[in-house]
Amino acid sequence: MKKFAIIGAGLAGLACADELIASGHSVRLFDKARGPGGRMSTRRTDSASGQVSFDHGAQYFTARDPSFQSLIETWSDAGIVARWPAAGADAWVGVPTMNAPVKQLAGRHDVTWSAHIEALLKGEDGWHLKFREGALIEPFDHIILAIPAEQAADLLAPTGSEFAAIAAKTVSAPCWTLMLAYDEPLNTGKIILRDDGVIGWAARNSDKPGRMGPESWVVQAAPQWSIDHVENDQDAVAKILEDRLAELLGITLPAPLVRSAHRWRYARSGRTEFSALYSEEMQLGVCGDWLLGPRVECAWLSGTSLGKMIPT
Template sequence: MGSAIRLKDIIMKIAIIGSGLSGLACADHLRAAGHEIALFDKARGPGGRMSTRRMASAIGDISFDHGAQYFTARDPAFVSIVREWEKSGVAGRWPVAGDEAWVGVPAMNAPIKALAAGHNVTWSTRIIKMVKADAGWQLQTDDGLIDTVFDQVICAIPAEQAADLLLPWEPNFASIASATLSDPCWTLMLAFDQPSGIADPIFRDDVTIGWAARNSDKPGRDGPETWVVQASPEWSRVHLEDSPEDVTAALSDHFAELAGVSLPPPLVVSAHRWRYARSGRTDSSALYSDEHKLGVCGDWMIGPRIECAWLSGRALAQMILA
């Protein structure tokens, strides 16, 4: 009597669009099951919402964690992963932000860089279309169609971007993504070559500034005093289309007022607009169509925490392998 062919006995070629924590978590689990994984990301390097920005100054390059400021670990499986990051030196605790707060070391994107290093990731590649081939899927970029035919495709990108890719193939998935909107966030980065005079290391929940922190106080950081100032979702939404110069002036003035100081001239200053900063949430941990061999994962499936991205990626991998 012949035995049934099990999925884990079949080596699949799987494409993952998006190389943030969710996509990489999914890739880790699928590769551990023996499958061939190829990841594509429009960014120039690892990070996603855990990105780090480097800027040139008169005293050398200066780094800012201009995305997620810290993360927590509560699910036992994710706690285990974070402990591994800690042992390998790419994560550490940041008590000033709370007893549960962790950050990447020496920058927020360090854990993502470590995960991505073990995978086949093509950077600076924007996927604009998924094409159904006779034997599977092909991906189209701004430069044309990628030759490789994949058995499965996974979308691990923000909901707003996933919706457009999903619509021709899974309208229901696209509808869920379209209805799960992210909050925007204007982020101001400041560096000073002299003490700023600001006493408190963190400010939270102001009507204009939702979060501000002395970035240089995080473990593993060196260089001059740096600050990351993130506007509230409400302020960011109202000023979403303002120029970076106007946002820089407005947030700098409000931050100085909030901190109760006259800020010294900055060594460097820059404003970054995150259109998709704080994710929404759905009733699912991930979405998967066995008919089309098409999956969706991301923090927006579960909630706006870094841990949720990892949990969603793992959940999708389990659905595929099941």
């Protein structure tokens, strides 16, 4: 049995952990977030009309690979995912929030949240993780990185691994996301807007299965618009996106209960020729959707692929 540390407890890291534990290994996961989600994150906000939940990362996911389809059916039977026909016949969402499947997976693993790791240190006794507060005492036999390409490149660079160069050239696209909530449903029959020059996606989040609370909308800026405005002021971006939403819906928007913008610096991943990366010599592995493509399914497939690469 080998001891593994996985940096990143999103879908890729958790899928890899499932494979490693099934092979008899010991696994600990570390994530800088306060809780499960990754790009499938959900934000909860209190309002005058009650708590509002926003799926402010991935809006839905699809399943094309047979093994992932089988997992989705298991999740469906457990009531933590459901189809969302408004987004397409093959669209699925977490229930009651997008992060429900990730939360379930994380619940059966040893995960340390709010873990900000600054460096990887290789000693004679194995790998150590350097936190902001100092180094982790317990050494690990193997290190797995399941984080965005840019973050992986930074951590890998001092190790001399060729994986650092692969990660460095596989950049992610940013995305500005606006979250809006209202005390009454908006006077529109539209549920989803797509492919505008300013707004790439907007959806009535409260239309998704299992959602409770006030009327809520998630508005994601178009890819190029987000790139062009990535360093803009948060309030200015929120105003532009809100005004454009009103134009596209053809209505005057009331004053919102909640109005909050979030900048995803690493929103839409790139892709490579690899499903995952592993070095037996360095006892080092890398997985994530950025290796296969910008889809939720790709994160799970990459993590599963890496888990299968590692000898038992």
